[in-house]
Amino acid sequence: MTFVIHGATGAQGAPLAALLAAANKPVVAIARDAGAAVDNARVMVADYSSVRQLTEVYSGADGVFVHLPLGAEDDRRTYARNIVAAVRAARPARVVFSTSGAVVDAPGNVLQEQQDSAVSTLMRGLEDSGVSHVVIAPRMFLENLLLPPVIDAVGEEGALRYPLAVGFAVSWASHLDVADTAAALFEQPDITGVVSVGQYPAITGPDLAEAFSARRGRDVAYEAIDPALFGESIAPLIGAGAAAGVAGLYQTLATLPDNTISPERSAQKLLGLVPRTVEQWLADIGM
Template sequence: MTYLVHGATGAQGLPVLAALTAAGRDAVAAVRNPAGLPAGTRSLAVDLADGEALARAYAGAEGVFVHLPMGGDPAVSAAQVVAIVSAVDTARPARVVISTSGAIVDEPGSPLQAPSTAPIQQLIQGVAATGVSTAVVAPRLYLENLLLPVVAEPARSEGVLRYPLPAEYPVSWSSHVDVADAAVELLTDDWVEGIVAIGHRPGLTGTDLAAGFAQHFATEVRFEAISPDAFGELITPLFGAAAQPVVDLYRALNAADQNVIAEDRSAQMMLGLAPRSVADWLAAVDA
């Protein structure tokens, strides 16, 4: 039976599509524009805000992987949530796996927790309320953030890994491939429901990240903490106005003492899956 993967032209969906295909599953890319897919990829053109079209796509599906576009207009995201929930309720696919895309939904009481009114929380609550078997993959920060030219190039050329967190601030870092591993496990085996947190435990510090880069580059690399505002100045030429939400995120993270997943909901505990080391991940992406 078919597995539908939303966002399969992007950083999150493409690894899920590839892993399902490699496992011999019938995987279909559910995207707005199939033109961006590799040749030969099975695809279906869909609009995340079109509930009727989504319901037709979901009918008879073994699994659906979905996440909300990052940095989108809140009104658009809200409409997409309504459409997705309606489609799941109507079509009743066998399994839905939602990615939080890094939003924090598994730390109630923390100032970092996404409010209950946030679109991602509404999506999780709405799909779960349909009674369809549902799991949520909940990463924190992506290692792919470290591939930004303003981060990776100084690490390589100057031996300095600059990032807007304190050097000893622990984070449950994970890669998109780590998330895909968990998503595929959850799509193809429905014995786990609810939130599965993805990332390193114990959390990796900036010093740990620099050590991974040093191992990969076979040269000394040190970590240098910079302010969120200084990071914003570096990324604004790349992101434009979209840089401001990134700056706001790192201001919030700096106000906390860590960004680490709980052991009892971790993929390590629930699925037996551990994230790749920084050096292994760098080697895999050929950084």
């Protein structure tokens, strides 16, 4: 029984690789660098641009966890097609795909992925492949709050500044929650379609600040900031182009009433998995 993990050295893949390894399940970590090291995992080199390499690592796998890397959308569409081609050729027993926050379960929502997007391309391709698969759909990651401009202000000024209105509710989830969900879905092939991951009922900025206050033992206040200002603050970290895209996302969110999952297709209902509270998440990551 072998589980292939994309991004096993990254934010989403690493927690899942560690969780599976802790359960004594053989893990294959996909890397671009043959010298990459992942604890308790065998590293195999494969690039999203190579169907041949992907097919080789998928062959014989009991499970494949995949998510699309950041980058130009044309490149991501190519990667999606290549993943599908490799799945068709290798026929792994199960594929679990995380949308990484892309909205795929809210038709009519302005954020719903377009039919020609990379995420939609991969979802359609997996559905047409005939291989057992499921889609994990988180909305917004708690790890966003660890960006230096955000977390530094929490520690230095007691201010949690984020580009969401004070009353805007979000179904936050952590990468650890995605890992828990993916591991459970590998074991339950009867569950297909989209599984939403995130807190429900959703919580607001002041709720986040309250959790930080409780964890740190000092008052932390929430402050809504302008998305453009937030984009400027993270530009040195991720580049001006990517930062502008992030700012645009939050500007769009400002036109919506909330960003929440639907309970009908949630991990809570389908798997009995309750996402971590913010305070639990902070404890788990040692913050």
